[in-house]
Amino acid sequence: MSNANKSYDLAIIGAGIVGLSHALAATDAGLRICVIESDDRPSGASIRNFGMVWPVGMPPGEARAHALRSREIWLHVAPQAGFDARAVGSLHLARHEDERAVLHEFMQRRADGLHAEWLSPDEVARRYPGVRPDGLLGAMRAESELAIDPRHAIAAWADWLASRGVSFLWNTHAREAGQGFVQLADATRVEADHVVVCSGQDTRLLFPDVYERASVSRCKLQMLRLSAPAWRIGTHVAGGLTLRHYKAFEDCPTLPDLKQRVARENPLYDRYGIHVMAAQRADGTLVIGDSHEYDAAITPFDNATIEQMILEYLARMLDVEGLHVVNRWHGIYAKRTDGQWLVRACPTPGVTVVNALGGAGMTLAPAIAEATIAALRASTPLQGLSI
Numbered sequence: 001m002s003n004a005n006k007s008y009d010l011a012i013i014g015a016g017i018v019g020l021s022h023a024l025a026a027t028d029a030g031l032r033i034c035v036i037e038s039d040d041r042p043s044g045a046s047i048r049n050f051g052m053v054w055p056v057g058m059p060p061g062e063a064r065a066h067a068l069r070s071r072e073i074w075l076h077v078a079p080q081a082g083f084d085a086r087a088v089g090s091l092h093l094a095r096h097e098d099e100r101a102v103l104h105e106f107m108q109r110r111a112d113g114l115h116a117e118w119l120s121p122d123e124v125a126r127r128y129p130g131v132r133p134d135g136l137l138g139a140m141r142a143e144s145e146l147a148i149d150p151r152h153a154i155a156a157w158a159d160w161l162a163s164r165g166v167s168f169l170w171n172t173h174a175r176e177a178g179q180g181f182v183q184l185a186d187a188t189r190v191e192a193d194h195v196v197v198c199s200g201q202d203t204r205l206l207f208p209d210v211y212e213r214a215s216v217s218r219c220k221l222q223m224l225r226l227s228a229p230a231w232r233i234g235t236h237v238a239g240g241l242t243l244r245h246y247k248a249f250e251d252c253p254t255l256p257d258l259k260q261r262v263a264r265e266n267p268l269y270d271r272y273g274i275h276v277m278a279a280q281r282a283d284g285t286l287v288i289g290d291s292h293e294y295d296a297a298i299t300p301f302d303n304a305t306i307e308q309m310i311l312e313y314l315a316r317m318l319d320v321e322g323l324h325v326v327n328r329w330h331g332i333y334a335k336r337t338d339g340q341w342l343v344r345a346c347p348t349p350g351v352t353v354v355n356a357l358g359g360a361g362m363t364l365a366p367a368i369a370e371a372t373i374a375a376l377r378a379s380t381p382l383q384g385l386s387i
């Protein structure tokens with residue numbers, strides 16, 4: 001607590017990827033920064049995710065541009081902070097005609113900046129022997145995705161910023177933020193010219209009115225980590241269910257047919273928002289998921305049916321045996337339900353809330369933070385300030 005009662009240019013609430021990205025951008029701008037974090041280490045959505053930096057899922061335009069800029073920032077930070085950011089790209093498998101059609105439509109009109117190509121089943125078998133060949137119609141390969149291990153990377157990012165002079169107040173809960181101050185739970189104050197609130201899904205407790213006005217929901221996702229002895233894939237893998245999930249594929253003309261077919265096949269895919277992706281860690285373990293359950297459907301208890309459905313779908317995608325579950329967990333993120341992909345709000349003078357990056361915080365936060373800090377320094381209006 002020794003850094004409380006000091007004065008800073010910027011106070012940041014929350015040490016997830018959104019808070020750390022703002023701390024990086026502000027450090028690069030030469031500001032004196034304090035990061036206030038309730039926990040004794042990052043433990044929110046930012047360490048519970050796949051670690052996929054995923055430009056392929058972002059629609060062309062501003063979101064895609066932010067994703068590609070964030071990719072550059074991750075590659076810049078990783079060697080300095082001492083974690084791996086591997087350029088593994090992604091492989092999107094087609095096992096139905098509608099999946100192949102959507103991927104072709106996507107490649108024709110929405111794949112700018114991704115270096116995407118179509119691989120025939122033979123090419124997939126040659127380059128990725130870990131993919132199941134039976135029933136495979138081909139796959140889209142994109143080069144733009146990174147693999148991060150968030151359990152290590154987020155803590156390493158924080159340590160690196162601390163070594164560059166950022167003050168961290170761990171185990172310190174922010175109770176209120178206003179012009180020039182953050183009020184802490186122990187009744188001390190941090191003084192700062194500006195406060196950026198990056199408190200993830202807990203922002204609903206600090207600024208409930210922002211959540212109300214921006215139509216923000218909470219979403220729970222179930223995840224698994226599997227041992228995969230001596231098996232390597234060398235890329236992120238996604239199947240056809242994923243095409244229902246990301247905005248990037250939204251305008252593909254065949255997508256409604258695909259969605260209807262999936263709904264007929266098993267209504268539980270929609271009920272639990274299941275799609276299946278796999279990210280292999282450097283130690284060989286496979287992180288797989290996920291599901292999407294919103295607000296009232298969120299319980300503290302994980303659902304064995306969801307886990308079983310994810311594992312069964314994975315077994316249709318990948319030719320890997322001897323898997324067993326090493327970890328199970330869930331994460332919760334905040335997401336807007338009005339189709340927007342970000343909250344950047346100013347609920348009170350001197351305070352900016354950056355929130356609701358949904359399932360793309362690792363993909364978008366570094367570039368969004370860069371833009372937020374640049375706008376704050378230039379006192380130019382921020383997108384979303386009207387919220």
Ligand SMILES: Cc1cc2nc3c(=O)[nH]c(=O)nc-3n(C[C@H](O)[C@H](O)[C@H](O)COP(=O)(O)OP(=O)(O)OC[C@H]3O[C@@H](n4cnc5c(N)ncnc54)[C@H](O)[C@@H]3O)c2cc1C
Nearest residue numbers: 014016018038044045046049052174200331360361362363
């Ligand atoms: C299972 C899962 C898989 C995902 N996969 C991906 C992926 O592969 N790629 C991708 O781009 N995105 C992914 N995401 C989304 C991404 O993880 C989130 O968008 C991102 O982590 C949100 O970051 P954040 O910093 O806003 O929140 P958090 O990481 O939750 O951090 C918020 C922090 O604020 C702290 N805090 C809260 N209130 C206070 C307070 N009052 N005082 C002090 N501290 C406070 C919390 O303790 C927490 O540490 C996934 C999310 C989940 C849950």
